[in-house]
Amino acid sequence: MFADRAKIIIKSGKGGNGHVSFRREKYVPNGGPDGGDGGKGGDVIFQIDEGMNTLSDYRYKRKFSAQSGEEGGKKNCHGKNGTDLILKVPEGTVIKDAESGKVIADMSGENRQQTILKGGRGGLGNQHFATSTMQAPKYAQPGQEAIEIEVLLELKVIADVGLVGFPNVGKSTLLSRVTNAQPKIANYHFTTLSPNLGVVDMDGGKGFVIADIPGLIEGASEGVGLGHEFLRHIERTKVMIHMVDAASTEGRDPIADIHAINKELEAYNPDLLKKPQVIAANKIDAFYGDSNEVLDALRAEFEDQNIKIFPISAVSGQGLKELLYHVSGLLENMDDTPIIYEPEFDPSLNFFKDEAYTIEIADDGAYVVEGPKIDKMFGYTNIDSEKGFLFFQKFLKEQGILKELEEMGIQEGDTVRMYGNEFDYYK
Numbered sequence: 183m184f185a186d187r188a189k190i191i192i193k194s195g196k197g198g199n200g201h202v203s204f205r206r207e208k209y210v211p212n213g214g215p216d217g218g219d220g221g222k223g224g225d226v227i228f229q230i231d232e233g234m235n236t237l238s239d240y241r242y243k244r245k246f247s248a249q250s251g252e253e254g255g256k257k258n259c260h261g262k263n264g265t266d267l268i269l270k271v272p273e274g275t276v277i278k279d280a281e282s283g284k285v286i287a288d289m290s291g292e293n294r295q296q297t298i299l300k301g302g303r304g305g306l307g308n309q310h311f312a313t314s315t316m317q318a319p320k321y322a323q324p325g326q327e328a329i330e331i332e333v334l335l336e337l338k339v340i341a342d343v344g345l346v347g348f349p350n351v352g353k354s355t356l357l358s359r360v361t362n363a364q365p366k367i368a369n370y371h372f373t374t375l376s377p378n379l380g381v382v383d384m385d386g387g388k389g390f391v392i393a394d395i396p397g398l399i400e401g402a403s404e405g406v407g408l409g410h411e412f413l414r415h416i417e418r419t420k421v422m423i424h425m426v427d428a429a430s431t432e433g434r435d436p437i438a439d440i441h442a443i444n445k446e447l448e449a450y451n452p453d454l455l456k457k458p459q460v461i462a463a464n465k466i467d468a469f470y471g472d473s474n475e476v477l478d479a480l481r482a483e484f485e486d487q488n489i490k491i492f493p494i495s496a497v498s499g500q501g502l503k504e505l506l507y508h509v510s511g512l513l514e515n516m517d518d519t520p521i522i523y524e525p526e527f528d529p530s531l532n533f534f535k536d537e538a539y540t541i542e543i544a545d546d547g548a549y550v551v552e553g554p555k556i557d558k559m560f561g562y563t564n565i566d567s568e569k570g571f572l573f574f575q576k577f578l579k580e581q582g583i584l585k586e587l588e589e590m591g592i593q594e595g596d597t598v599r600m601y602g603n604e605f606d607y608y609k
Contacts, residue, residue: 186236186237186415187237187335189334189335190244190246190332190333190335191244191333192226192246192267192299192330192333193226193246193247193248193299193329194223194299194301194302195222195224195225195248195251195264195265195301195302195328196250196264196326196327197302197303197304197305198250198252198253198261198264198304199220199253199304200217200218200253200305200306200310201217201218201219201256201261202217202319202320202322203255203308204216204318205257214309215307215311215318215319216257216309217256217258217309218254218255218261219260219261219304219305219306219310220252220261220305220323220325221251221262221263222251222301222303223249223250223264223301223302223326223328224248224265224267225267225300226246226266226269226298227295227296227298228269228270228289228295229269230275230289231271232273234272236337237271237275247328248264248328249264250301250328251325252264253325254304254305254307260304261304263304264301266301271289273289274289274290275336276335276336276523278333278334278335278336279331280333280334281332285523285525286527287525288522288524288525290522293522299329299331299530302328302329303325304325304326305323305324305325307322308320308321310323329529331529336414337415338415338418340391340418341379341391341415341418342390342420342513343390343420343421343422343509344392344393344395345394345395345422345425346422347425347426347439347443348426348439348442350427351425351426351427351439351464352425352427352496354378354394356425356462356464356494356496356502357380357394358380359496359499359502360382360392361392378393379391379393380392380393384506388514390509393415393419395415395416413447413451416447416454417454418520418521420512420521421458421512421516423461423509424459424460426439426462426464426480427464427465428463428464428465428466428477428480428493429474430476436463436476436480437479437483440461458516459489460489460492460508460512461484461491463477463480463493465495466495466500467497492508539552539556539583540552541583541586541587547597548599549587549599550599551598551599552600594609
């Protein structure tokens with residue numbers, strides 16, 4: 183079966199611990215500390231794979247972990263970094279935090295690869311903690327913990343035009359005739375199981391991508407049948423073609439079908455009804471003359487709503503040219519920027535919220551800020567970059583650390599020590 187949703191657990195690699203050791207060589211009886219740093223844990227990276235079109239790889243395996251960093255060694259040997267974990271997904275996959283439902287990343291457009299979880303920073307070896315008063319430190323820093331979260335993967339098909347309609351109205355036949363797609367075509371009374379995409383080639387290079395969205399049924403927005411699983415694919419489309427059976431060969435009422443589908447679209451996301459709509463009245467080859475009662479009723483019902491009706495035959499090709507040129511014209515007057523979902527959630531920032539920190543005044547007068555929250559913030563922030571340093575300053579302010587330092591009496595020029603780094607305090 184087509185898989186367009188998956189819920190998985192991802193975990194970055196833990197940072198390797200720093201090492202405690204001392205030089206022990208002939209003629210060097212009192213060698214100094216030489217413990218190496220731990221290796222960095224592997225990142226969890228999502229990458230678009232052009233050859234994938236489903237999330238079926240994630241249906242039967244739920245947990246994915248990057249490799250942890252190795253511990254540092256003696257003689258200043260740095261521990262080996264953990265191998266990154268690269269998870270491949272089809273274009274159009276939206277990664278959400280499973281708990282909050284907020285978007286972490288949208289693997290679409292130019293976003294071909296993105297690091298979702300950063301591996302833990304390796305701990306410092308004891309060589310870093312030697313001072314004039316402590317020349318043989320027996321302490322090394324532990325590696326940072328890994329981040330583990332549950333994410334929801336949702337595949338939202340990227341197409342300019344969405345082809346919607348009840349089962350067996352001829353959508354697959356139309357797609358196979360006007361594009362290079364090759365959907366399975368038969369007299370199904372249920373629904374196609376997966377969205378089919380095809381490219382419509384127009385004169386002047388003004389082609390567009392059209393998607394046959396699987397047949398919807400009433401109650402789809404409430405999760406009835408398969409419809410709810412496929413409504414999300416309509417979100418990225420810019421124009422919708424309602425396809426109906428103008429010959430009523432199945433005994434259905436096309437007007438009632440259009441209203442039923444629009445009701446489901448509105449229930450799922452009211453913004454969907456703001457998209458331009460076109461009606462393709464199919465199977466005109468099955469009745470005599472240029473019109474019938476169904477076409478007349480469609481025109482009376484929808485033309486006043488600025489929705490054009492195009493009588494077509496997906497089998498013979500009659501009327502298709504007019505339909506496609508009209509849709510192309512609608513797209514030409516619309517913003518061609520792809521619909522991309524903006525990030526709303528940063529797992530790294532969320533990981534260390536609500537965790538404690540302490541502020542103490544050291545013997546040398548420095549203000550020492552410690553705790554899991556501080557360790558994690560430094561592990562996932564590159565303060566050597568301008569962007570990273572700005573985030574560092576924002577973090578100190580938002581967490582109330584600056585305010586607490588001021589309440590403790592810190593003055594300009596005083597030293598603040600965090601995670602092995604020293605800073606001079608200035609307002």
